Amino acid sequence: MAKVKQITAKEAAALVKSDMTVMIGGFMTNGTPLTITEEIAKRDDVKDLTVVCNDAGFQGVGTGALLAKGQIKKLIATHVGLNKECGQKYSAGELDLVLQPQGTLAEQIRAAGAGLGGILTPTGIGTTVAEGKQVVNVDGQDYLLEKPVHGDIAFIQGFVADESGNIRYKGSTRNFGYLMASAADTVVVEVEKIVPAGEIGPEYVETPYVFVDYIVLKEEA
Amino acid sequence: MAKVKQITAKEAAALVKSDMTVMIGGFMTNGTPLTITEEIAKRDDVKDLTVVCNDAGFQGVGTGALLAKGQIKKLIATHVGLNKECGQKYSAGELDLVLQPQGTLAEQIRAAGAGLGGILTPTGIGTTVAEGKQVVNVDGQDYLLEKPVHGDIAFIQGFVADESGNIRYKGSTRNFGYLMASAADTVVVEVEKIVPAGEIGPEYVETPYVFVDYIVLKEEA
């Protein structure tokens, strides 16, 4: 059976290099691997990241930790209103902010993971979101062509991993987990528990081990 | 809590009207609600159906039962080689056969369920599958635009339903289940077991009750 590599949060953070596109899972930090984001924010040598995350987390927490550290050059998100520092940095010209509808962003990430050329969505037609984007008409209705969003590395939070790297989530934390795991070259999952290979069971795996490169056990951090 | 309607296979079959687009779940009958397809094939008054199914089942079984009865005008499938009657009817001009790549068909059904205008896939570019279809270039690469595939009614096979209509599958039977449930106006699920509402548990539901209109208990048929 396959065996996934287990590393520490510090080692996970060391995988990030300046200028990378980093995907961070979670919705308002629910599903964000906070131990890892904290470690990334300790790195002085990492800057100019493009971060893909539903939001900016809270001030200093999750994606907000990287933001506070000044590591993010460009943020692709859907809602940043609950971290006022995000707005401040944007207003000060220190942050390139791309706001996308949440369903569009989720589907763009899925498209990257599923090898599709983009998505055709009715969402955003006739709004500023459509500016500069291709509109494709299908049977008389206009759809916005939104391109795939791919990551160099993704950090997500699971609940249980088995030793092969299969993942299960808890509660509403699954949000962007599977999607980002499918769409990034390197995938790191922070979990609270590691169980023997196969213990999750073939009918209960939510993210397959073939997507997962490293797991970090939360307690070890 | 929600309560799904339980009906017999015969009542399920009675929901089918001539000229409807009928989705039938399963892959070579693995995941096909065979009790229901058998009942549909007993109906003399149903004809000119458009059937969407991965395949033509086996001769007289699953989609093959409707085919043998002469109820299918048009079949949208990915592979029909294991039911020789399908080839015979096609050669005799009695069947309109649309063959799609399996990944494309799955994604077309998903697109219908997810409100997308179609999919952009690299699969089929430069082949006969692309004939007459729109090609969209995204960042220098060509993708085929394949339109959503929607059903008037879908018949799928689950393993367990709870009384609300939440569904879990067993083994590889899940294949087209969720997808078709999301993409049809009326959804009927044949199951082997019915458990009290909530017994599946929020983290283990595979197809949510909001998609499911009727359940048929296999043993009752």
Place this chain on the structure above:
Amino acid sequence: MEKSEIKPFIAKRVAKEMHDGDVVNLGIGLPTMVPDYLDESVQITLQSENGFLGLAAVDESNPDGKYIVNAGGQPAGIAKDGMFFDSATSFGIIRGGHVDATVLGSLQVAENGDIANWIIPGKMVPGMGGAMDLVVGAKKVIVAMEHTQKGAPKILKKCTLPLTAQKQVNLIVTEMGVIEVTDNGLVLKEINPEFTVEQVQEATEATLTVADDLKSMIDGSPIK
């Protein structure tokens, strides 16, 4: 009407738009008050766009408030027969027309159903979150809001703020009345008897057609 009574009054009327079995997504603020006013015979399923159906208050489904949050990022619970899914599935359910109704506030609504509710003028743009998908995808879009903003009309001939979506609003419920968006413009279907039709029109920039069978939004009785 006292200022504090306005929101409950609107929520109470919106509750009448809910049918037993509906799947509903409620925006923040006023819309979250709607379930308090549902008739006992009406059970609805609340969708939380961050990834589940069966949104509930924090309870034993989320004992430490840690693993389940609502679309506002606050601790929540889930109904016994609810279920979690990923964000693409969640918005597939929304965009695919599987949500019967969404109730949300708005800054502006135009007579053709255009809605503008995601950019507050002069403020940092917080982002649209799931709002654009919700108004495009939900079968029925119900705007629940105060009729005017500091006396200025919010129901306009044309929105002046950046749009959230084009032509998606179906119904507007305010403290003054219930307005349906039709192909022929806005139709005042019900009115708060505290106001006259003239007062409602005065507080509305767009032209209102008054329904032949205009009713009271409180008890449904005919208004002559």
Place this chain on the structure above:
Amino acid sequence: MEKSEIKPFIAKRVAKEMHDGDVVNLGIGLPTMVPDYLDESVQITLQSENGFLGLAAVDESNPDGKYIVNAGGQPAGIAKDGMFFDSATSFGIIRGGHVDATVLGSLQVAENGDIANWIIPGKMVPGMGGAMDLVVGAKKVIVAMEHTQKGAPKILKKCTLPLTAQKQVNLIVTEMGVIEVTDNGLVLKEINPEFTVEQVQEATEATLTVADDLKSMIDGSPIK
């Protein structure tokens, strides 16, 4: 070489292309023999396009052979750490480049990597099933087939049969040799020492460039 030895011979060579940890999809027939020849140090995960990873023989995971079938519709089993998914997810994994290699037979391959393997001339078209997605999506497409069909070349300048996909084949393994598809055409990398380069070229319509370091496909020893 005896006719009966050809398929095992090809499968044995294809097995050397597999790396520990690879996710592999095997077509029907010859390709399914590949796992028999894997080195003990190499563990691969088999993908079954109808919806799971960890394809295995029928075992206690599918006691009555009823709930798990392989991509040929036959009863199968699943590895302890394998997992099931729906068809859209399955082909997302395939199309998204998460399958390291697919091994499949072919009717024709062209020098630019075009492949034609889904329409058998003069026969009822069975359908492409998952083949088109697999050859487009897999990171490495390995065609494992007999070099000729009743003496007629199958490796051509241009396919004459309807294509399965354009420019997707990376490697061709036959009983005569191992041919890589490069931007500069076909390169004969290894040869079965039973044959001469001239014989291989003669059995091939497309022009072969012979690798400078041509090797034996049996033991990797240099061929001068």
